[in-house]
Amino acid sequence: MNTIRKFFVAARIKLMYLIAVLLVLLVPLMFFAFGSGIVEKIGRKIPIREGTFSATGELQLDRGDIRK
Amino acid sequence: MKETVNPFADAKPRLSRRGREARLRVNPEQAPAFMPGSRRVDSHSRGSSIFLTALLFLFLGFMLIGGNRRNPRMMAASAVYVVFLTVLAYLIFRTGFVSRYRSIFFSAYGLAFVLGFIPMLLEQRGHLALTGQDIANLDTPLCHLTIPMLIVPGLVYGVLIFPTKLFSDLGFFPMLFLWLGATLTIGKGWCSWGCFYGGLDEFFSKLLPKRRLSSRNFNYKLRWFPFALLAVIVLWAFLALEPVYCSWLCPFKAVTEFVKPVNLLIWIQTGLFIALFLGLVVVLPLLMKRRTQCGLFCPFGAFQSLAGLVNPYRVRVDKDKCTQCGACVAECPTFSITEETLAKHKVSISCARCGRCMEVCPRGAIQYALLGVPLRGGTETAARGRFWKEVVRPDSLFVFAALLFGGIISGGMVASSLLRILHFVQTGSLLLK
Numbered sequence: 001m002n003t004i005r006k007f008f009v010a011a012r013i014k015l016m017y018l019i020a021v022l023l024v025l026l027v028p029l030m031f032f033a034f035g036s037g038i039v040e041k042i043g044r045k046i047p048i049r050e051g052t053f054s055a056t057g058e059l060q061l062d063r064g065d066i067r068k
Numbered sequence: 069m070k071e072t073v074n075p076f077a078d079a080k081p082r083l084s085r086r087g088r089e090a091r092l093r094v095n096p097e098q099a100p101a102f103m104p105g106s107r108r109v110d111s112h113s114r115g116s117s118i119f120l121t122a123l124l125f126l127f128l129g130f131m132l133i134g135g136n137r138r139n140p141r142m143m144a145a146s147a148v149y150v151v152f153l154t155v156l157a158y159l160i161f162r163t164g165f166v167s168r169y170r171s172i173f174f175s176a177y178g179l180a181f182v183l184g185f186i187p188m189l190l191e192q193r194g195h196l197a198l199t200g201q202d203i204a205n206l207d208t209p210l211c212h213l214t215i216p217m218l219i220v221p222g223l224v225y226g227v228l229i230f231p232t233k234l235f236s237d238l239g240f241f242p243m244l245f246l247w248l249g250a251t252l253t254i255g256k257g258w259c260s261w262g263c264f265y266g267g268l269d270e271f272f273s274k275l276l277p278k279r280r281l282s283s284r285n286f287n288y289k290l291r292w293f294p295f296a297l298l299a300v301i302v303l304w305a306f307l308a309l310e311p312v313y314c315s316w317l318c319p320f321k322a323v324t325e326f327v328k329p330v331n332l333l334i335w336i337q338t339g340l341f342i343a344l345f346l347g348l349v350v351v352l353p354l355l356m357k358r359r360t361q362c363g364l365f366c367p368f369g370a371f372q373s374l375a376g377l378v379n380p381y382r383v384r385v386d387k388d389k390c391t392q393c394g395a396c397v398a399e400c401p402t403f404s405i406t407e408e409t410l411a412k413h414k415v416s417i418s419c420a421r422c423g424r425c426m427e428v429c430p431r432g433a434i435q436y437a438l439l440g441v442p443l444r445g446g447t448e449t450a451a452r453g454r455f456w457k458e459v460v461r462p463d464s465l466f467v468f469a470a471l472l473f474g475g476i477i478s479g480g481m482v483a484s485s486l487l488r489i490l491h492f493v494q495t496g497s498l499l500l501k
């Protein structure tokens with residue numbers, strides 16, 4: 001039992017270190033991705049649109065657009 | 069002879085004096101076991117410091133200098149900035165005084181933002197105050213502080229309630245992805261390494277050498293105010309279909325852009341922005357030597373405290389070493405350590421991973437830690453001389469990721485501000501075009 005516990009603790013610690021190293025690598029990767037147009041590609045799949053605003057800054061919302 | 073004032077003098081390890089007021093309150097009998105001259109912070113050996121710094125230099129050089137190869141002036145300014153960051157990185161790793169040198173980077177970033185943003189708007193639009201036409205044209209740059217207010221209306225109505233474009237440089241999606249990336253990689257560390265507004269708060273909190281307003285009787289429950297404000301603005305924005313924080317409460321409107329004051333209501337809003345900026349970002353940080361705007365007001369900071377939990381880095385207190393002396397309570401810039409959290413050997417969820425508490429703790433009891441990984445026992449001595457163990461220590465990995473993130477995100481802003489300063493010296497104008 002003790003050995004199994006020790007194994008899982010060691011595995012968890014290794015996994016956390018691996019995640020930490022991957023997160024370091026994710027930083028430059030993320031900024032590269034910005035230049036590659038991926039933001040636009042993913043963004044277009046997300047159903048959100050720009051608002052229409054009056055000159056006084058009020059959002060002109062078409063209430064028919066409320067999602068069911 | 070004229071006496072020079074070092075704005076970062078506060079970062080010096082004058083531990084026993086700096087933490088005196090909180091220590092007396094928490095545990096008057098307990099004298100800290102700090103021996104003057106002894107090392108408490110987690111420094112790195114020369115070899116691992118050089119290795120980590122060189123790696124950072126390569127990454128930053130590639131991203132910032134390489135990324136500007138079509139513009140020689142920006143390339144040169146970026147090279148200067150990369151050298152500046154490299155020196156700071158070496159000092160951070162070698163000395164272990166993370167907050168002292170981070171503070172220099174973070175303040176420079178905040179100042180560069182103000183110096184660069186206003187001239188940039190003037191160059192792009194020809195005027196600073198936002199007009200009705202700019203709003204109707206969706207010509208308003210979006211900042212991360214708006215994100216919590218956009219989520220619910222976005223989900224319900226499928227529309228952005230902020231007058232910005234979806235894909236422009238300072239539009240919705242670039243900012244959303246940037247925030248997502250920051251949250252994954254450094255979590256709440258965004259508030260000490262990535263946010264340009266926080267840099268201003270930090271700058272003013274470091275400017276005076278001495279604290280003028282004691283926090284001896286400070287009510288630490290006030291640190292929950294940003295969470296309450298977050299709930300209010302999210303609900304209010306949903307009901308009003310308007311980014312209400314931007315219209316009424318954002319202190320940083322005073323140094324970015326604001327709506328052209330054409331009627332009394334807008335004059336009141338503008339007055340509020342200026343009063344909040346002067347009070348929370350300038351005067352209180354100057355007097356208390358704390359980041360009062362970030363610790364006691366900013367709702368995005370509260371949002372990031374919650375969202376940042378997905379990131380595996382934490383700041384933890386070693387219960388075997390902590391003597392509850394309270395030195396860290398008096399020094400935490402974001403009010404994240406209190407008597408109650410210390411009693412549980414914890415820091416509050418609002419901790420911005422700045423590293424200040426680690427510098428002032430006389431026992432080396434506070435560490436950057438990885439979730440699920442036991443705290444390191446013997447501070448720096450346990451790993452000293454063991455190169456790879458130092459390189460992959462949780463604090464090394466966190467500081468590396470945070471400096472890399474902060475360096476890249478601030479790079480363009482700082483480099484262009486450097487060019488503007490040069491231009492100002494030559495022509496008397498900050499505008500490049």
Ligand code: SF4
Pocket residue numbers: 258259260263264265266267269361362363366367368369370372
């Ligand atoms: S609390 Fe707000 S202003 Fe301060 S650093 Fe965080 S996001 Fe920026």
Ligand code: SF4
Pocket residue numbers: 383399400401402403404405415416418419420421422423424425426
């Ligand atoms: S708890 Fe420590 S690391 Fe966190 S914000 Fe306070 S001083 Fe900084």
Ligand code: SF4
Pocket residue numbers: 385389390391392393394395396397410428429430431432433434
């Ligand atoms: S963590 Fe360090 S500074 Fe804070 S109370 Fe414990 S021993 Fe004192």
